[in-house]
Amino acid sequence: MTGGNESCTAGPTSMSYLTCLTYILEEWTGVEDIGDYLSYAFYILWLLFPLVVVFVLPGVIVILFYISILLLHIYKRKNEIKEAYSHDVWIGAREMLATLWDGHGRIWHGYELHGIEKIPQGPGLVVFYHGATPVDYIYFSARLHIMKKRRCSVVADHFVFRLPG
Numbered sequence: 001m002t003g004g005n006e007s008c009t010a011g012p013t014s015m016s017y018l019t020c021l022t023y024i025l026e027e028w029t030g031v032e033d034i035g036d037y038l039s040y041a042f043y044i045l046w047l048l049f050p051l052v053v054v055f056v057l058p059g060v061i062v063i064l065f066y067i068s069i070l071l072l073h074i075y076k077r078k079n080e081i082k083e084a085y086s087h088d089v090w091i092g093a094r095e096m097l098a099t100l101w102d103g104h105g106r107i108w109h110g111y112e113l114h115g116i117e118k119i120p121q122g123p124g125l126v127v128f129y130h131g132a133t134p135v136d137y138i139y140f141s142a143r144l145h146i147m148k149k150r151r152c153s154v155v156a157d158h159f160v161f162r163l164p165g
Contacts, residue, residue: 022034022035022038025038043075044095057108060104060108061135064101064152065098067100068097068100068101071093071096071097071100072093072097073152075090075092075093075096076093078091094145094151095145095146097142098141098142098143098144098145098146099146100142101138101139102139102142102143102146104139105135105138105139105142105143111136111139111143112121113140113143113147116143116144116147116148119144119148119150126140126152134156137154138156
């Protein structure tokens, strides 16, 4: 077995990094032909990769919902005393969540908002398609809050309000 100071290139023949890693794993585990087992594991990983990708996005969105709720709960507990003396204590919470969701939309989906200058100063109506989840509304309202410091209310069917969360 190779010692702590030895490398795989120190012997009479040099070997690649993966060959060296396989050699070390074979000696460490005592399993002969561990490369066959690793190639089978990589094949299964490659085979199940599309299935994993399908569940990663909804999982990240659900985790972000729970993180948002947790951050709001912590923010509320931290600022209970300030609420009696401040006009609106939730301004900082809105900024924090808008930054969180805007960062997720930009990094994960490359979300951009074009034509925001066409939104009137007074009331306006924005009609959009929300798909299976209302995540694009969340991205829109976060970006609108960051760029214009405006809040956007939503009009939705009764079905949307029956969804948990």
